[in-house]
Amino acid sequence: MISRATTLDRVRAGAVLLTAVVQFVIGSIGGSGAFGRPIGEVSAANETPIVPAGGAFAIWGVIYTWVLVLAVRQALPSQWARPEHRATGWWLVLAAVANATWIVLFSSLLVGWAEVAIIVLLVSLAVVMARLATFPATVADRWTLHAPIAFYTGWVSVATVVGTAATGAWAGLPSTGAVAVILGIVMVLVTGLIAAAVATAGPAPVAYAASVVWALGGIVVAGRPVLVVIAAVLAAVVVVAAVVRRVLRSRERLAAAFG
Template sequence: MTVTSRRPVLADLVRSILVAVFAVLQIVVSVLTETGATHESIGAVAREYATPLLAADWAFAIWGPIYVGFLGYAVYQALPGQWGRQLHREIGWWLAFSAVVNIGWVLAFGSGWVPLAELLIVMLLVALAVVFGRLSRQPAESVLERVVLRGTVALYTGWVSFAIALATAATGAWMGLPASGALAAIAAVVVLLAVSVIASWVVLAGTAVIGYSVAAVWAAAGIALNDPPAAVVVAGAIAIVVIIASTTRRLTTAGNPMRAAWG
């Protein structure tokens, strides 16, 4: 059995600094992009390649709490007593990578490089999935950790799980595939229901399910309420019901409801 020391080393310091730097930088880049200071806003590009899977503008407000939570984690993991924790050694580099990829996604999509943005958001989901999975293997050390780390990662992963579907639809529109009409509506319904099934499986298998479910329901509602075809509205409603039902079942059958809910 290998015992890992909690004594901080140089790599811990470097990792801690990079997480903090990229946490701030991704906020700066996002603000500059959304204000049009560097590129078109994400919303403007998304509307340019609109499909039935496009979420309402208000749905993208979820990035606010995600960025604030990520910044909170950056401060938390930078505390001297946290540097040497094995948990941060396992997930810190992945979260730093996720911030870099997110910055690249924002810049690429804002520049209209939709296929590149698609690749980057897939990489973002992979990074978040790794962190989400590793967090599920051990309980939180404190309430603060549950909020700024596990809650943030769960919220972020839930949102990106649906955002990747939106990005893929936009990529299809960029490539010239039908962005409206019956075929586009059918494709949107299939994708939305498939993502909701995957989200329900994550809720039933993972931890911090409240944060994940809130983001997933928020995304599904954003799609359903953005004046899409009626079939997409129905699919969105079904997705919301399935995710909420799965969450309720997980919380009522889990051996440790607190951990299931908040990690």
């Protein structure tokens, strides 16, 4: 039974919606250089063996739109007092603020601080994922709460690793050569193993795995050193296998895949 909505519930719902809109707007114009240098230009200046192909970053448009749908739904009066939103709302606000901050900092060439922002973003989403895993999902929840958060978290999981490598290059660590390739391989494989573990226990594993595999596919398409490409393929296979195993072992396969 859902309790009566409080003033704090209304404030939280408004904050989630407002920050989702801000995230959508800043994310939409951030790549153009509106806050300094274009993101693609800064990324190219700190390129490493694990940077995905440019087209892979189009996924941000899907993420921002899907999170906005989530924010609109949770702002409906019937949703204000739901325990799912009470448990996750303020963390979503923090995630949106961290995302917008990352864009501004990265465009301003403050790459180290930008990495801090994206780590905050990942931690915020990880908390939301962990809390959502404790709630059963209705059909509406699957597509407007669990799935968008899982999809968002999957991409940010890889983006944080890519950002860490870029931050290392920005700080003067090797970005090319054998050392960079070896580090890239290790980072990609570890990312795959962690993502597989999340897909085994977290909510909406298909959505989560889809964005992780998209990111890893971007590394493959970028045509980096062949060993990095092989590592990315292996990581993707491990993640997909974890999801398939989870779904096949469940009696309620639809819920296991998207719940």
